[in-house]
Amino acid sequence: MVTGTLTAAQREQLGYAAAYKAASGSFVEFLDWVYIMEPPQPLLGREGGKTLFVKWPHLMEFARLLENERLINVLKARQVGVSWTISAYVVWLFLFRSGAQVMELSKGELEAQDLLSKAKFIYKNLPPIWLEVIGQDSGGSFTVKGEAGSRIVALPSTEDAGRGPAVTLVVQDEAEFHKYMDANYLAVKPTIDAGGQMVMVSTVNKRKAVSLFKNVYRGSPGNGWVTFFIPWTSRPGRDEEWYRRTKEEAGDLPEAQEMGIDLYMEQEYPRSADEALAPARALSVFDQDVLRQMEQDCKKPVTRRGPINIYQNHQHRKRYTAGSDTGHGVGRDYSVTVVLDRDTGYVVADIMSNSIQPDDFTYQSIGMLAEYGNPVWAIEDNEWGKTVIDAAQDARYPRLFKQKTRRGSEVVGFHTDGRSRPILWNDLREAIDNHHVMIPNKAGLSQFYSVIYDPNKGDRPQAMEGAHDDYPMALGVAWQARGRAHSPSRESVLMPAIW
Numbered sequence: 001m002v003t004g005t006l007t008a009a010q011r012e013q014l015g016y017a018a019a020y021k022a023a024s025g026s027f028v029e030f031l032d033w034v035y036i037m038e039p040p041q042p043l044l045g046r047e048g049g050k051t052l053f054v055k056w057p058h059l060m061e062f063a064r065l066l067e068n069e070r071l072i073n074v075l076k077a078r079q080v081g082v083s084w085t086i087s088a089y090v091v092w093l094f095l096f097r098s099g100a101q102v103m104e105l106s107k108g109e110l111e112a113q114d115l116l117s118k119a120k121f122i123y124k125n126l127p128p129i130w131l132e133v134i135g136q137d138s139g140g141s142f143t144v145k146g147e148a149g150s151r152i153v154a155l156p157s158t159e160d161a162g163r164g165p166a167v168t169l170v171v172q173d174e175a176e177f178h179k180y181m182d183a184n185y186l187a188v189k190p191t192i193d194a195g196g197q198m199v200m201v202s203t204v205n206k207r208k209a210v211s212l213f214k215n216v217y218r219g220s221p222g223n224g225w226v227t228f229f230i231p232w233t234s235r236p237g238r239d240e241e242w243y244r245r246t247k248e249e250a251g252d253l254p255e256a257q258e259m260g261i262d263l264y265m266e267q268e269y270p271r272s273a274d275e276a277l278a279p280a281r282a283l284s285v286f287d288q289d290v291l292r293q294m295e296q297d298c299k300k301p302v303t304r305r306g307p308i309n310i311y312q313n314h315q316h317r318k319r320y321t322a323g324s325d326t327g328h329g330v331g332r333d334y335s336v337t338v339v340l341d342r343d344t345g346y347v348v349a350d351i352m353s354n355s356i357q358p359d360d361f362t363y364q365s366i367g368m369l370a371e372y373g374n375p376v377w378a379i380e381d382n383e384w385g386k387t388v389i390d391a392a393q394d395a396r397y398p399r400l401f402k403q404k405t406r407r408g409s410e411v412v413g414f415h416t417d418g419r420s421r422p423i424l425w426n427d428l429r430e431a432i433d434n435h436h437v438m439i440p441n442k443a444g445l446s447q448f449y450s451v452i453y454d455p456n457k458g459d460r461p462q463a464m465e466g467a468h469d470d471y472p473m474a475l476g477v478a479w480q481a482r483g484r485a486h487s488p489s490r491e492s493v494l495m496p497a498i499w
Contacts, residue, residue: 016127024096027067027089031055034091035125036084036118050125058234059085066199070192071225073216074201075276077232077269082201086171087118090152093168094123094142095130100150101167103191105184107177109156113139115173116154163187170198175213176205182212204276206259206267209283209452215466217277218450222354229276232269243269277467278449285425285451285461287433294432298442307356308368311440312341312348319343319485320375323414323478324365325470326384327354335384336444336474337365339372342485345437348372352444352471358384362391374398378481380473381413389413401481414477425451425461428476437475444471 023030031053040048059081065072066089076082093100104119106112120142123131132144142152155161157178170188175181192198202213220227232238247265250256256264263280270276278288301309319342327333335356339349349368351361365388369377378401379389389412392400402410416424431437432448439445450467453459463469 016129019127020130023092027092028055028060028063030092030096031063031088033126034084034088034122037121053084053088054081056081056234056236058230062228062230063089065226065228069226070195070197072197072199073213073220073225073227074199074230075217075227075270075273076201076203076230077234078203080230080232080235082230083115083173084118084122086173086199086201087115088122090119090169090171091122091126094119094144094150094152095126095132097168098150100169101165102150102152102169102171103164103167103188104152104154104171104173105157105161105178105188106154106173107157107179109139111174112154112156115171116140116142116152119152157181157184159183161187164191166194167191167196169196172198172200172202174202175200176202176208176211185212204267204270206263206280209279209455210465214277214464217273218466218468227273229273231271233271274446274449279452279464283452283455284449285429285453286448288449290433290435291445291448293435294439294445295442297438297440298445299440301440307351307353307364308349309351309441310349310368310371312346314348314372318372320348320372321478321481321485322365322369322372322375322377323474323476323481324377324379324385324388325473325477326358326361326380326382326388327470328382328384334468334470335361336470337361337368338444338471338474338478339369339375340437340475340478340482342482345431347437347439347441347444347475350441350444350471350474352441358387359391362388362395366392366395366397369397376401376481376484376486378414378477378484379412380477381411381415385413399486401484414480420480421461424473424476424480428472428479431479437479439475441471444475447471 019033023033034053035050036053038048038051040046062074062082062085074082090102093102104112104115106115135143135145135149140154143149157180159180161180161184170192172178178184200213200216205211216223216225217227219225232243246269247261250264251261266275266278278284281288299311301311303310320339321342322337322339324337327335334352334354337351338347341348349371351364351368369375374397376399377397379385379392381389393412400412401414402412403415404410447468447470450464451461451469451472452464454462
């Protein structure tokens with residue numbers, strides 16, 4: 001116990017000891033002691049240099065994810081403070097978790113050294129009383145002395161990078177641009193399987209229609225990963241005028257001229273995850289500008305019953321059609337049924353779920369369709385779709401869509417093959433691009449961004465690897481069934497809903 005009058009030095013030491021204890025238990029508390037290096041910007045009146053870390057809201061959200069989640073995938077715009085935040089987290093582990101082993105993987109050697117230099121700067125500018133004796137301090141490694149000393153290793157992405165013993169944390173910085181991303185993932189994943197943590201951070205690479213980073217982001221949360229998107233608007237001081245000026249100044253960059261300025265801005269400064277993950281326009285089946293305009297018509301359902309969303313109640317004298325695409329397994333693809341106003345192109349109701357079994361999906365779909373006078377219902381006859389067709393027939397649904405075979409017989413369901421599939425996608429593309437369809441379900445609309453002419457499949461329209469096209473397919477099937485829509489009559493009686 002300290003008695004008597006404390007000197008300034010003693011008070012300072014006691015303050016640092018209390019702060020050390022608080023910071024060791026909370027990364028968010030630790031950030032109050034973090035300094036970063038900011039470049040000077042004299043034209044804006046900013047001196048730069050050593051600057052106290054600013055707790056922007058999106059960085060605090062990211063910090064809490066780092067404290068609580070094992071597998072984190074961060075899709076971001078440029079210059080939003082993520083590299084300094086992850087470097088601070090690395091130092092927090094390095095300092096307060098004895099024996100912490102951190103591996104940082106970057107695009108190249110210079111990028112690896114730059115990321116490590118951020119961690120070194122943060123560490124060396126903490127209160128000196130907190131610091132351990134530094135061991136190795138090189139371009140690729142930073143350690144503190146002692147048998148249980150912590151260690152940070154920074155490596156470029158090479159074919160063999162990442163193989164080794166178990167680690168506390170693996171950081172893959174700008175993962176989309178790693179030449180050997182897939183090989184590195186296979187190498188480092190076993191090093192954290194005993195309980196370690198892994199963080200993928202990147203802007204998007206629009207030149208890649210398919211990548212492991214995108215697949216992980218799209219596969220969340222079913223694959224165990226937590227995703228976090230940071231738009232360009234997150235950084236304070238950025239507004240539409242800033243965006244306009246940045247776009248104008250980027251126009252002369254060779255990359256922007258090669259890609260097109262709009263695609264370049266979507267890559268470097270996306271507004272939404274859909275915009276970031278959308279394919280290059282040359283591959284996209286649907287006009288992305290039209291899709292963004294359609295987002296203005298998205299809204300919450302007026303009624304929600306279980307998995308059923310009602311956007312517009314049944315209206316007498318209206319003609320409706322319905323289409324279904326059944327997912328391949330719970331937790332993977334989506335099972336989707338849409339009810340389409342045949343004359344206006346408005347999706348009046350839908351079911352969209354990746355956690356529903358085929359039998360329940362059929363039951364819920366029949367209940368929803370009963371609300372709309374049992375319209376003609378086209379069900380894609382894929383593997384699980386046949387199960388739904390059988391269940392619908394067993395339930396004696398009165399208006400199931402039928403197709404003629406090449407032999408002239410009729411079969412229930414909508415069959416997609418080399419002849420019908422191109423027609424379906426082409427008709428749907430024309431309907432979307434000409435504003436003949438309105439989709440209130442934002443999650444359903446977002447799937448249209450990911451439908452591409454796949455160059456690896458003979459330019460066949462389908463979702464990018466890791467993405468979904470279940471909602472577009474269900475709507476496309478409903479659109480094909482429009483010619484079978486029955487005319488309403490005053491005497492028609494709705495079947496009772498069964499939800």
